[in-house]
Amino acid sequence: MRRIDGRAVTLPLDLRCDVVIVGSGPAGAAAAREAARRGADVVVVEAGRFFEPSDFPPSAFDAMASMYRDLSASVVIGPAPLPYVQGRMVGGSSPINGAICWRLPRDVHAAWVAADGALAEALPWSTLEAVTDDLEARLGVAPTDGAVAGPKNRLMAIGAEALGLAHRPIRRNVVGCEGLGRCLQGCPKGRKASVDVTLLADAEAAGARVLSSVEVRVVEHHRGRAVGVRGRADGGGDVTVTADRVILAASAVQTPALLISSGLRQGPVGHNFQCHPGVSMAGRFPQPVRMWEGATQGHEVIGLRHEGLKFETLGFGPAILAARLPGAGRALAARVADLDHHLDWGVAVKAEARGRVRVWRGRPIVTYRPTRGDVARFRRGLRVLGEMMLAAGADHVLPGVRGGPVQTDRPADLRALERDGPRSARAFTAAITHMFGTCAMASDPRRGVVRPDFRHHAVDGLYVADSSVFPTNTGVNPQIPIMALATLCARRATGSAPETP
Numbered sequence: 001m002r003r004i005d006g007r008a009v010t011l012p013l014d015l016r017c018d019v020v021i022v023g024s025g026p027a028g029a030a031a032a033r034e035a036a037r038r039g040a041d042v043v044v045v046e047a048g049r050f051f052e053p054s055d056f057p058p059s060a061f062d063a064m065a066s067m068y069r070d071l072s073a074s075v076v077i078g079p080a081p082l083p084y085v086q087g088r089m090v091g092g093s094s095p096i097n098g099a100i101c102w103r104l105p106r107d108v109h110a111a112w113v114a115a116d117g118a119l120a121e122a123l124p125w126s127t128l129e130a131v132t133d134d135l136e137a138r139l140g141v142a143p144t145d146g147a148v149a150g151p152k153n154r155l156m157a158i159g160a161e162a163l164g165l166a167h168r169p170i171r172r173n174v175v176g177c178e179g180l181g182r183c184l185q186g187c188p189k190g191r192k193a194s195v196d197v198t199l200l201a202d203a204e205a206a207g208a209r210v211l212s213s214v215e216v217r218v219v220e221h222h223r224g225r226a227v228g229v230r231g232r233a234d235g236g237g238d239v240t241v242t243a244d245r246v247i248l249a250a251s252a253v254q255t256p257a258l259l260i261s262s263g264l265r266q267g268p269v270g271h272n273f274q275c276h277p278g279v280s281m282a283g284r285f286p287q288p289v290r291m292w293e294g295a296t297q298g299h300e301v302i303g304l305r306h307e308g309l310k311f312e313t314l315g316f317g318p319a320i321l322a323a324r325l326p327g328a329g330r331a332l333a334a335r336v337a338d339l340d341h342h343l344d345w346g347v348a349v350k351a352e353a354r355g356r357v358r359v360w361r362g363r364p365i366v367t368y369r370p371t372r373g374d375v376a377r378f379r380r381g382l383r384v385l386g387e388m389m390l391a392a393g394a395d396h397v398l399p400g401v402r403g404g405p406v407q408t409d410r411p412a413d414l415r416a417l418e419r420d421g422p423r424s425a426r427a428f429t430a431a432i433t434h435m436f437g438t439c440a441m442a443s444d445p446r447r448g449v450v451r452p453d454f455r456h457h458a459v460d461g462l463y464v465a466d467s468s469v470f471p472t473n474t475g476v477n478p479q480i481p482i483m484a485l486a487t488l489c490a491r492r493a494t495g496s497a498p499e500t501p
């Protein structure tokens, strides 16, 4: 049996395999595909359940309740309680993400290699490029088709052009997208080539088994060697998977938490938490723009990436957009009645702050404090978003900054917001969806949790495949680089050199 649904597992279940992989998101699915194709007997253990496109709820709040971890209400602890958002289902965050695809930027790779020369051999650039080509072909990655772009994406192009900023249609992993704008709830038409229906399906075709609705609680290890994992099925049964090798792909929050819960506290596990906090700007246009229509995230501005700023259109439904608008009582009711004319764009910030993942009563907690420089980037990003909106014809913009202007149509107010606006991250409406660094890859065990070959520094047979191993954040959407590195991790775990196709 290739798929086992843990909701039906009421009695103890013991499995045996060559490689057990914890998590089925971009990292776990890519690792499973590669390991299974190399002949390993693979079991993937996933805490969330399987969803079919027909199961995806039309309501964003129902989606958060069923497909997101902690109802999408996980927050970092710090001066600004920023939400960090993760999927919890077969496919991880991939079925509910924006489908934006970026290759690992060469400058990010160069910085990693400059900091630790061993990474040049462990992550050869030409191999990463070849692996990425293969992944992009499998996932159908291509620029957003103008026919499904919709007004919100076209308007960003107009605004960026007016400001002289480099911009382009977003490259996305969709096939036959109809521009329904529901990517963050799961594509109801099955048009997103998320990893559950691509890489994981390939792994299953090569013999991998997928055990869903089973949360792994502990990595079992004996005399310095990983021997499997133990967990609990949603049906109540205890689950044990005995394996020669264990690959953790549970995300940059859950993977370090699992190591800590398993008594594996060696090295800076949980330290060096990095992310891309995103802030957004709403605007009102004279014509209907219906931000919930058109490719969910179809256009981006890349001209300020060197400042750590990357701008994207956003796509969510009326209920979420209404929650983003300011005011109360009749004023708010008037804005909500006018929702068709509003949209929201975001900027992802390559933050310099470092946080930490700890475990408290068996659950991960993340502490994180954006630096002054990060908050300055929030202000600058909002200024540019507002200027682009006004240049694209917005009547006014709504910065959503406590202590800033509620509404303005004056570029001078946006310049003042950047210059004199709040210094505290608490003033901003921000969220985190890209996380990195908590089991960093380094040749020095004091600086990293895994070696450059993805192997845990202290425990043989234990590997980490997800973005925990990234030495830094990337400044760009990470799902494709995560899949690429996880593929190399699986090559190592199955005894192959990284460049072995």
Ligand SMILES: Cc1cc2nc3c(=O)[nH]c(=O)nc-3n(C[C@H](O)[C@H](O)[C@H](O)COP(=O)(O)OP(=O)(O)OC[C@H]3O[C@@H](n4cnc5c(N)ncnc54)[C@H](O)[C@@H]3O)c2cc1C
Residues within 6 Å of the ligand: 022, 023, 024, 025, 026, 027, 028, 045, 046, 047, 048, 085, 086, 087, 088, 089, 090, 091, 092, 093, 094, 096, 097, 098, 099, 100, 101, 102, 184, 214, 215, 216, 217, 249, 250, 251, 252, 254, 255, 258, 297, 433, 434, 435, 466, 467, 476, 477, 478, 479, 480, 482
């Ligand atoms: C709303 C949203 C939009 C995004 N948009 C984009 C985008 O457009 N482009 C992009 O590049 N990136 C995007 N991202 C980020 C991207 O999806 C993530 O970086 C990526 O999914 C991380 O991959 P992962 O495999 O490391 O972790 P995840 O995708 O988080 O998968 C980890 C999986 O492990 C499971 N798991 C965790 N702990 C356990 C355990 N103990 N036992 C068993 N299973 C466990 C989880 O349930 C989860 O399914 C977005 C993220 C979100 C939340």
Ligand code: SF4
Residues within 6 Å of the ligand: 174, 176, 177, 178, 179, 180, 181, 182, 183, 184, 186, 187, 188, 189, 190, 191, 192, 294, 295, 296
């Ligand atoms: S924009 Fe709509 S049709 Fe296209 S992939 Fe997303 S949800 Fe599916």
